[in-house]
Amino acid sequence: MTKTCLIIVDGLRYDTAVAECGYLAASVEAGLARLWKMQACLxxxxxxxxxxxxxxxxxVDHGILSNEAIRPSQRPNVFSQLKVAGRNTGIVAHSYYHTLYGGSAFDPFEHxxxxxPDQPVPFARYYSMEGYSPENSCMPSDVDLCAQTWRIADDHAPDYLLLHMSACDTLGHWFTADSSEYRIQAWKSDNALSRLIxxxxxxxxxxxxxxxxGMNADGHHAGNQPCLREVPFFAFSETITAEASSVLxxxxxxxxxxxxxxxxxxxxxxxxxxI
Structure with a gap:
């Protein structure tokens, strides 16, 4: 049994991660982590x-097909399975995750x-990004999110801990994946992770x-381009055993x-x- 933290860097393309995420690349080079290409679903x-x-x-199987049609999860999921098994979970993430797994639609004044301990996810910190636009990105600092994640880990030691970071996606939308802003933000996210991992x-x-x-040159994602479906999967784990050449x-x-x-x-x- 191993406590596990999943970190989702929203909107981070595989090729951008390889090119810009120096800490993660250094960890792979040093043998502290492994990297695979992963294919996202449609x-x-x-x-x-x-x-x-x-x-x-x-x-198409779980039934949530757009951000506009988000609702509580109706399928067995990591959080529900661990709750039944008596395990602890924690989240630092966008408010969508509360709607999906927290038991109700997100209310910023309540959630x-x-x-x-009685909640579906006992320890959580959610951000809304309400009003986000090109003029006001409303994105939280990656370092602040990493610090909140560490506080939950250090104070409560949940068996499963999720960190979801939105800044790459936000700047990709406003400036496109071909921009210096998007590429530099990928490094900033990586730099924050170098203090948490x-x-x-x-x-x-x-x-x-x-x-x-991922993200495309139009500042968009939804379709079937390789730049949208190819994402990184870094594992700081001795247990993951996939072949190095596999597309996961x-x-x-x-x-x-x-x-x-x-x-x-x-x-x-x-x-x-x-495994």
């Missing part, structure tokens, strides 16, 4: 893929901070770093997390874990 839209990552089902590893966590989808299936993340923590995957998760 449509390459955030909320559908948050649900894919946690249910092991493609969007921004949760510390309640060593702490998590020292605290006994396996750490997985990936993205929900995004649906394998959920059963892999449950396997690392020592909990059985439900029958709905049909893709084999990466």
């Amino acid at each position: 449509p390459t839209i955030s909320a559908p893929l948050y649900e894919t990552i946690h249910t092991g089902l493609a969007p 921004t901070e949760i510390n309640d 060593p702490r998590l590893r020292e605290a006994g966590y396996d750490v997985l770093v990936t993205a929900d989808h 299936d995004q649906r394998a993340i959920a059963p892999t997390i449950l396997s690392l923590i020592g909990t059985d995957a439900p029958d709905t998760m049909t893709v084999s874990p990466l």
Whole structure:
């Protein structure tokens, strides 16, 4: 059984991660982590893929197909399975995750901070980005999100901890994936992670770093371009055993997390874990 932290860098393309994320690349070079290319499911839209990552089902199977149609998860997922198994979970993430896994639609005045063992996710810090636009990106600092993640890890030691960072996606939308702003933000996210991941590893966590989808030259994502479907999958774990040349299936993340923590995957998760 291994405590596990999944980090989702929203909108981070595989090629951008390889080119710009110097800390993650250095960790691979030093043998502290391994890197694979992973293929995201379709449509390459955030909320559908948050649900894919946690249910092991493609969007056409779990039924969430757009950000505008988000609702509480109706399928067995990482959070529900761990709750039944008596395990603890924590989240630092966009408010969509509360709607999906927190038991109700997100209310910023009620759900921004949760510390309640009876809740579906007992320890959580959510951000809304309400009013986000090209004139006001409303994105939280990656370092602040990493610090909040560490506080939950250090104070509560959840078996599963999720960190979701939105800045790459935000700047990709406003400036496109071909911009210096997007590329530099990929490095800034990586730089923040260089201050968090060593702490998590020292605290006994396996750490997985990936993205929900990529970004294209139009500042958009949803379709079937390689730049949208090819995302990185970094594993700070001695247990992940996929072949180095494999292109991994995004649906394998959920059963892999449950396997690392020592909990059985439900029958709905049909893709084999990466273990």
